[in-house]
Amino acid sequence: MLKAYLFPISYAFLTFPIAALLCAVPFLIVQYRKYGYFNKFRGFLLYLFLLYMMNAVYLVLLPLPASRHNTPMDVASVMQLMPLNFIHDILKETKVVWQVPSTYMLLLKERAFxxxxxxxxxxxxxxMFLRxxxxxxxxxxxxxxxxxxxFFEITQVTGIYGFYDYPYRLFDVxxxxxxxxxxxxxxxxxxxxKNHLPRMDRLDEKVDLSKKRVSYTRRAIAFGIDVCVVLPIIGVLTLLNVKGAYFIVVIIYYIVVPYMKQGQTLGAWIVRVQIRGAGEQLKLKELMIRNGLLYVVWGGLHALLLIVNISGSHVLLAMYAVGLLLLDGIVFIHVFLCLLQRERKLLHEAKSGTRLxxxxxKTRDKDE
Known part of the structure; x- marks a missing residue:
């Protein structure tokens, strides 16, 4: 009996790292949007709940039939609608002698119980999680x-909503x-x-968001979202033979839009960060230096690689690619050093005098 339960649990633990990786970005975005930062204890609970739900689903569904075209179960009905019928099953199958308490331990070995x-x-x-x-x-x-x-019972009795020809488990009230x-x-x-763990409604009481630094994970998520917005637009304009499509889109999205939207692109807005300059108001010059270095210069050099490739000169392409590779190596080392030394600023931030x-x-602050 225990082996039947250990099999799905083992599969849940084996596939949990994959599910955890897939859920990492959505989990982080929700935490950033709702609380302004990622709390490790809250994150631990969410991942613990994910692991639990995977175990629960696997226990309900596994083992699966060998084929989608499974045979019907050898039962009169796939629906057991009599409440407390399990009492009858226990009494029918048990070897316990109710007058002899020493036999009660036999229940721990019996399927129905x-x-x-x-x-x-x-x-x-x-x-527990809900409360x-x-x-x-x-x-x-x-x-x-x-x-x-x-949901579990309907999933079972419908053969995972028609995926299997016949139900492979009973619907039991x-x-x-x-x-x-x-x-x-x-x-x-x-x-x-709750009396032995931190109170969820007080986790953020002593957190000062104005003093928390923006992590590189958060930056990477914002960057990834922005790339997903920008690349399709550049691709469409390129197909339409718009000259300088990359630079047009980058200048508008990374310089004009943040200047009009208080230092935020879509990615920055989603993870709740903004570019701030030396003064109270972000200046256009600061944005031009910051995002110009990052997207127009560094990103533009990568975009020009396509133009060099199209030109047909293999020697020029090789020289350009080697030079770009060396530049990327320097950028990588610079970013790595910034990761190791938190007080060290990224080049585009240091030159522009900006920060994230x-x-x-505001809504939460008003409520409080």
Whole structure:
């Protein structure tokens, strides 16, 4: 019986690193948008919840049939709609002699009893998370736990929504009851747990966003979002034979737009950062030096590589590529040194006298 549960759990742990990597950027963006920074404890809880949900889903779905064209189960009905039928199953299968307490331990080896226990335990962490992290009411927890269990049961009885020809597990109303009970047990346990862990509503009390530095991870996410916006536009204009498409788009997006939008591109806005200059108001000259060095000069040299390539001169292309490679090496070393020495400024920031700062959440500040 235990092996049947260990198999899905092992798969959940094996695939968790992949899921964690895929969820990293969305998790970070949500944290940046909502709180202005990434709290490690809050992040740990989110990843713990992700691991739990993967275990829960795998326990419900695995093992899968060998083929999509599976055969029907050898049962009268795929729906068990009699509440508390598990009591009948336990009494029918058990070897326990109720008059002899010493035989009660046999329950721990019996399928019907263990199935009930695991159905309860399956949703206990869900209820704990809802109360401790989300801080929901007991009514919301009750509805959410029932909804999660119903989702599991419908997924099973529909053969993962028609992917398999026939259901490969039963829809059991007792599972709904026990899963929901587990969620409520978790809700009650979270009341004890919150007294031994930091309060979620006080994690940010002593955080001064104006003094927090913008991490390179945050910069990279903003940069990636901006690239996803800019590249398609450059590509379309290039196909339309617009001369200097790269430089036109870059100047508008990285200099004109931030100047008009208080030092923010779309990527910067999403992760809640902005460029700030030496004074209260960001100057156009500061933006031209900062983003000009980064995107017009450094990025432009890479864009010109395509033009050199099209020219057909292999010698010129080789010389240009080697020179660009050397420049990239110098840039890489510079960025690496800035990573090691936090007080060291990136070249485009040092030359322009600008910096990246976290944008305060005005709505949140007003509410507080």
């Amino acid at each position: 263990l199935q009930v226990v695991f159905n309860v335990l399956l949703v206990v962490p869900f209820g 401790y992290y989300v801080r929901t009411s007991w009514k919301t927890c009750l509805a959410a736990s029932f909804g999660l269990s119903l 007792d599972d709904l009851l026990m899963n929901t009970l587990g969620g409520m047990i978790g809700f009650v346990l979270a009341d004890w747990m 700062a976290i944008v305060e959440n």
